[in-house]
Amino acid sequence: MQVGLTTKAIRYYESLKIMNPAKRKDNKYREYTLDDMSRLRLIKQARALGLSLSEIKPLVKYCIDGKCDDLKTALVSKMPEYIVSIQQKITELQLLKILFEKLNTALTSKATKPPACSQNCCSTIDELVQLNIASVNK
Numbered sequence: 001m002q003v004g005l006t007t008k009a010i011r012y013y014e015s016l017k018i019m020n021p022a023k024r025k026d027n028k029y030r031e032y033t034l035d036d037m038s039r040l041r042l043i044k045q046a047r048a049l050g051l052s053l054s055e056i057k058p059l060v061k062y063c064i065d066g067k068c069d070d071l072k073t074a075l076v077s078k079m080p081e082y083i084v085s086i087q088q089k090i091t092e093l094q095l096l097k098i099l100f101e102k103l104n105t106a107l108t109s110k111a112t113k114p115p116a117c118s119q120n121c122c123s124t125i126d127e128l129v130q131l132n133i134a135s136v137n138k
Contacts, residue, residue, distance in 0.1 A: 003040040013043060018057045020064070039063050049082070 013019040019039060022030035032040075039060050046056045055078070062071035 003037055003044060005040055005044055010040065013040075013053075016053060016057070018043065018053060018060050035063075050085070051082075 010019065010022075014021045019036070022032050022036060025031050042060060042063060043056055046059060047053075051059075059071055059074060062068070062074065
């Protein structure tokens with residue numbers, strides 16, 4: 001059964017003590033239990049949701065210790081914080097999108113002269129800076 005993580009990532013999680021090291025077979029290959037695989041899937045999903053490894057570590061510990069209710073409580077208590085963080089990122093990305101749209105319009109406008117490049121700087125960069133300043137001041 002695969003979980004879609006590289007062996008390097010798994011070793012890293014083991015080194016941070018997020019995961020217990022896998023048991024070894026006689027041939028020295030690592031052997032993962034179904035519980036190990038579930039924990040690795042939890043780590044992968046939590047990372048995909050944007051949680052840091054320091055946030056994930058206690059969640060995995062709850063799984064190892066069989067404290068599913070504590071895991072649920074921990075997640076529920078953090079949800080409002082995660083939702084606010086996501087909303088902030090969405091707002092930042094929307095502003096970035098607007099900035100790129102303005103830059104694209106400015107760069108592709110027929111009225112815009114081709115950027116005059118000098119040895120130190122290009123006017124395209126100046127234009128980007130001006131658009132960025134204008135968007136911050138709004």
